[in-house]
Amino acid sequence: MGAIFRRELGSFFKSSIAYIFLAVFFLFSGYFFCAGTLYSSTSDMSSMFGALFLVILFLIPILTMKLLSEEKKQKTDQGILTAPVGLWSIVLGKYLAALTLYIIGISITLVYALILSYFGTVVWSSVLANYLALILLGSAFISIGVFISSLTENQMSSAIVSFVALMLLYMIDSIANLFSVHIIKNILVSLSFYTRYLEFTSGIFNLSSVVFYISVAFLFNFFTVRVLEKKRWS
Amino acid sequence: MxxxxxxxxxxxxxxxxxxxxxxxxxxxxxxxxxxxxxxxxxxxxxxxxxxxxxxxxxxxxxxxxxxxxxxxxxxxxxxxxxxxxxxxxxxxxxxxxxxxxxxxxxxxxxxxxxxxxxxxxxxxxxxxxxxxxxxxxxxxxxxxxxxxxxxxxxxxxxxxxxxxxxxxxxxxxxxxxxxxxxxxxxxxxxxxxxxxxxxxxxxxxxxxxxxxxxxxxxxNLTNEHKMVARIEGSSKTAEDKTDIINAIKNISGIKYIRADMEREKGVFDYDIEAEQGMDIRRDINKICFEHGWNILMLQLSDLTLEDIFLKITMGEGHSENSSDNNEKSSAPTTNTATETATPDKTDEKVSDNTAKPEKIKDSKKNSKNNGGKK
Structure with missing residues (x-):
């Protein structure tokens, strides 16, 4: 797992992906920090955190698009799948590499909080809870991206399908409103990534949401392992 | 392992x-x-x-x-x-x-x-x-x-x-x-x-x-034992050929024999094929010794790996084809040999050749050349 993790992380920085991801994330988070927090002269960063949901929704497919699809295309998967490593190690190595780069990116929000703390009082518990929420959201989204990347050989289609999938998850609340049947509505709302995320930004630390995000991350990594496994058997 | x-x-x-x-x-x-x-x-x-x-x-x-x-x-x-x-x-x-x-x-x-x-x-x-x-x-x-x-x-x-x-x-x-x-x-x-x-x-x-x-x-793949023998007759003229073919034909286990190119004066190559599993090299040697002929060369024509590969992967159809091609290339010389040989020695290969006009033309050319030499 370590070898794959190091290679993937190195590969992010060797290609332009890491720099594009970090630059775009810094640009938008910086804008929302300025517009939402600094210009309204408040130490409350929740508006910025709320806006970041859409930013990472656009950026995570870029992180995950080539993780497994490119291996298949370049036939390098023959190298790792015939090496004495398990499928979980391969998938987790790649997943954690993307997650690490993501965490490096979102850690800029802690720097924003530090800047704020010079000018006023920052409620650190709220900032850290938001930061945790971003990590949880990212870990769920990345696992979905890795899963979709394992389904295709083309990184562009991987990125587009991932983006559509994440967009649908974002729209799940408005889709839920279309249903008049209560049960379906409730099920859909409880699956909403956005509602759960907004809870964090408004200062509610809901343990069930934590469990929800971690479960999604685990589930999709499990699916990815199954996809790799299935490829060997078909 | x-x-x-x-x-x-x-x-x-x-x-x-x-x-x-x-x-x-x-x-x-x-x-x-x-x-x-x-x-x-x-x-x-x-x-x-x-x-x-x-x-x-x-x-x-x-x-x-x-x-x-x-x-x-x-x-x-x-x-x-x-x-x-x-x-x-x-x-x-x-x-x-x-x-x-x-x-x-x-x-x-x-x-x-x-x-x-x-x-x-x-x-x-x-x-x-x-x-x-x-x-x-x-x-x-x-x-x-x-x-x-x-x-x-x-x-x-x-x-x-x-x-x-x-x-x-x-x-x-x-x-x-x-x-x-x-x-x-x-x-x-x-x-x-x-x-x-x-x-x-x-x-x-x-x-x-x-x-x-x-x-x-x-x-395992060779169904036939093919060999090429270069034999010098006792009179050192082309007439020996008939004797040699006749003599070797009588060895048990021979499938066919035909004279090939004249290598030196009075020295011909003979393509010999025996039944499977028959080793007739010693018999040939014995007959030649008895008649006072000299064996200048005796070579088994083995299958190369290419032959094996083609034979296995293309099936029998192709192997026939390829031997056909070999015949084509050796056809002119074969014909000159059979022409001088008595009719009863004409093996199937000749009738095969008559069906192919191109080869006959070739053989005529060849026999003319031979005649010229003589």
């Missing part, structure tokens, strides 16, 4: 590999031969655990590749058809990555240095793989397979893209490795298989068509 039992792989309805079994011992180099789409790469992918088999078993060092994949895979160095190289890494970075991936316990620096030396990639070790030529990439792929000194090496077309000098080097290297490793290699290049491998498995349409040394396979 490597044992394959009743290995089968289906892709949907298509049987890519159908119930193949073989065993490779330590210190043996097995050549895997077959036309495109015969199931070579599929078999190799199953041996290395890249894909699973539909049924059957692969044992590496006694470990089942599907039951305990990590343990079995640790014993294998695999060079796939397309070397699995990450083109954005330098050669050294890549080898270090594979070193970590294989959880290799050997001293890193000296081991990688040795391998780079063996594969002759030391001078490109700091270059990015993207910028390397096909030959270098192939060698980096081979280097990757050698990391960790695995007892089993599986190489899918290891010399593709190399120049002749490098091919010789890699073959020598494989031969050297073969002494202490189990090597399975596939190739399209027949002389290569012949030069490197102790044993050959020919696979066609997913089944093993032949298994053994090149000589063994050739022996």
């Amino acid at each position: 490597v044992e394959v039992k009743n290995l089968t792989k289906h892709y949907g309805d298509k049987k890519a590999v159908d119930n193949i079994s073989f065993k490779v011992e330590k210190g043996e180099i097995l050549g895997f031969l077959g036309p495109n789409g015969a199931g070579k790469s599929t078999t190799m992918n199953m041996l290395t655990g890249y894909i699973s088999s539909t049924s059957g078993q692969v044992l590496i060092n006694g470990t089942d590749i599907l039951e305990e994949p990590n343990k079995a895979k640790a014993n294998i160095g695999y060079l796939p058809e397309i070397p699995p190289l990450y083109v954005d890494m330098t050669v050294m970075e890549y080898l270090n990555f594979m070193f970590d991936l294989k959880k290799c316990k050997l001293p890193r620096k000296s081991h990688l240095k040795d391998i780079c030396g063996l594969c002759k990639i030391t001078d490109v070790s700091e270059r990015i793989i993207k910028n390397l030529s096909k030959g270098y990439r192939q060698r980096v792929g081979l280097a990757q397979a050698l990391i960790g000194n695995p007892p089993v090496l599986i190489l899918d077309e290891p010399t593709v893209g190399l120049d002749p000098q490098q091919i010789i080097e890699i073959r020598t290297l494989i031969k050297k490795l073969g002494k202490s490793h189990t090597v399975i290699l596939s190739s399209h290049i027949l002389p290569e298989i012949q030069a490197v491998c102790d044993r050959i498995v020919i696979i066609n349409k997913g089944v093993i068509a032949a298994d053994g040394t090149a000589e063994e396979i050739a022996k």
Whole structure:
């Protein structure tokens, strides 16, 4: 797992992906920090955190698009799948590499909080809870991206399908409103990534949401392992 | 070391590999031969655990590749058809990555240095793989397979893209490795298989068509014993030919004999074919001795690996074709011989030739020439 993790992380920085991801994330988070927090002269960063949901929704497919699809295309998967490593190690190595780069990116929000703390009082518990929420959201989204990347050989289609999938998850609340049947509505709302995320930004630390995000991350990594496994058997 | 039992792989309805079994011992180099789409790469992918088999078993060092994949895979160095190289890494970075991936316990620096030396990639070790030529990439792929000194090496077309000098080097290297490793290699290049491998498995349409040394396979395939004898008659003129043909025809087990080209004055080559399993060389020698003829040359015409390969993979239809082609090339000279021979010695081949106007023309030309000489 370590070898794959190091290679993937190195590969992010060797290609332009890491720099594009970090630059775009810094640009938008910086804008929302300025517009939402600094210009309204408040130490409350929740508006910025709320806006970041859409930013990472656009950026995570870029992180995950080539993780497994490119291996298949370049036939390098023959190298790792015939090496004495398990499928979980391969998938987790790649997943954690993307997650690490993501965490490096979102850690800029802690720097924003530090800047704020010079000018006023920052409620650190709220900032850290938001930061945790971003990590949880990212870990769920990345696992979905890795899963979709394992389904295709083309990184562009991987990125587009991932983006559509994440967009649908974002729209799940408005889709839920279309249903008049209560049960379906409730099920859909409880699956909403956005509602759960907004809870964090408004200062509610809901343990069930934590469990929800971690479960999604685990589930999709499990699916990815199954996809790799299935490829060997078909 | 490597044992394959009743290995089968289906892709949907298509049987890519159908119930193949073989065993490779330590210190043996097995050549895997077959036309495109015969199931070579599929078999190799199953041996290395890249894909699973539909049924059957692969044992590496006694470990089942599907039951305990990590343990079995640790014993294998695999060079796939397309070397699995990450083109954005330098050669050294890549080898270090594979070193970590294989959880290799050997001293890193000296081991990688040795391998780079063996594969002759030391001078490109700091270059990015993207910028390397096909030959270098192939060698980096081979280097990757050698990391960790695995007892089993599986190489899918290891010399593709190399120049002749490098091919010789890699073959020598494989031969050297073969002494202490189990090597399975596939190739399209027949002389290569012949030069490197102790044993050959020919696979066609997913089944093993032949298994053994090149000589063994050739022996099994040869239905007829063909030979060429160059005999000098006692009177040293063309008239001896009839006597010689008549005399040899009487040896039991002879299928046919015909005179071929006149090599020297009064010396002819004779194509002789005997029944299967009959060794008539001594009889020929005896008859010649009795008549006072001299045997100047006696040569068995063996099947080359190319013949074997074509014969197995193309089926009987093609082998007939190819012998037809041989006849074509030897037709003119054959005809001159049969023309001078008495009619009852005219074998089927002649009537065959009369059906082909082109050949008759040729033979006329030839006989004219011969007449001119006389």
